[in-house]
Amino acid sequence: MRCGQAIVETVIAILLIMAIFSGAYGISRKLEALTLLDHAAARAARAKAVGFNDFMCEKSARVAMIPVAGHRLWPEEGGFSEVSRVPIYLSSEDEALARGVLEYEYWPHTAIDIRSGAGVSSAVDVEVELSAEDIEASERAACEAHYPFYMNDGGF
Numbered sequence: 001m002r003c004g005q006a007i008v009e010t011v012i013a014i015l016l017i018m019a020i021f022s023g024a025y026g027i028s029r030k031l032e033a034l035t036l037l038d039h040a041a042a043r044a045a046r047a048k049a050v051g052f053n054d055f056m057c058e059k060s061a062r063v064a065m066i067p068v069a070g071h072r073l074w075p076e077e078g079g080f081s082e083v084s085r086v087p088i089y090l091s092s093e094d095e096a097l098a099r100g101v102l103e104y105e106y107w108p109h110t111a112i113d114i115r116s117g118a119g120v121s122s123a124v125d126v127e128v129e130l131s132a133e134d135i136e137a138s139e140r141a142a143c144e145a146h147y148p149f150y151m152n153d154g155g156f
Contacts, residue, residue, distance in 0.1 A: 033068045033137040037128045040064035040112075041141035045126040048114055051147030058112045059090050059098060061128055068135065070105025106132045116145060 044061035048054070062069070063086055075085075085102050092098040111129040124145050129138040 037139035045141040048124040049145040074103040
C-alpha cells in the first residue's frame with residue numbers, strides 16, 4: 001500500500017457522498033415547492049369558487065406558500081410571527097396595505113393567474129408559478145364555482 005492512498009480514497013468517497021446528499025436536497029426542495037404551490041393554487045381556486053375577488057385569491061395563494069416564500073422582508077426578523085399577522089394581511093384592502101403587514105423575498109417573483117368562465121356555474125382555473133434563484137416551479141388547480149347558486153347580484 002502506498003502512503004496516503006487511504007486519504008485519497010476517503011476524499012473521493014466524501015465528495016461522492018456530498019454530491020448525492022446535495023442532489024437529494026435539491027430534489028426535496030423542488031418537491032416541497034411543487035407540493036406547496038399545488039396547495040396555494042387549490043386555496044386560490046377555492047377562494048374564487050366561493051366568490052372572493054382576485055386580490056383576495058392572490059393573498060390566499062401567497063399565504064399558502066409562505067414556507068417556500070424565502071426570507072421574511074417585512075416585518076424584519078424579530079418578535080413578530082406570521083400567526084398574528086396573516087389574518088391582518090388577508091383583511092388588507094389593497095397591495096400597499098398588504099405589503100405593510102407582511103412581505104416575503106419570493107412573493108414579487110410569484111405569478112398567480114386566475115381565470116374563471118362565464119355562466120351560471122363556471123369553472124375556476126388557477127396557475128401559480130414561482131421563479132426564484134433556486135426554485136423554478138409551477139402548479140395548477142381547477143374547481144367548479146358555486147357562488148352563483150347562493151349569492152345574488154342585486155345586493156341587499
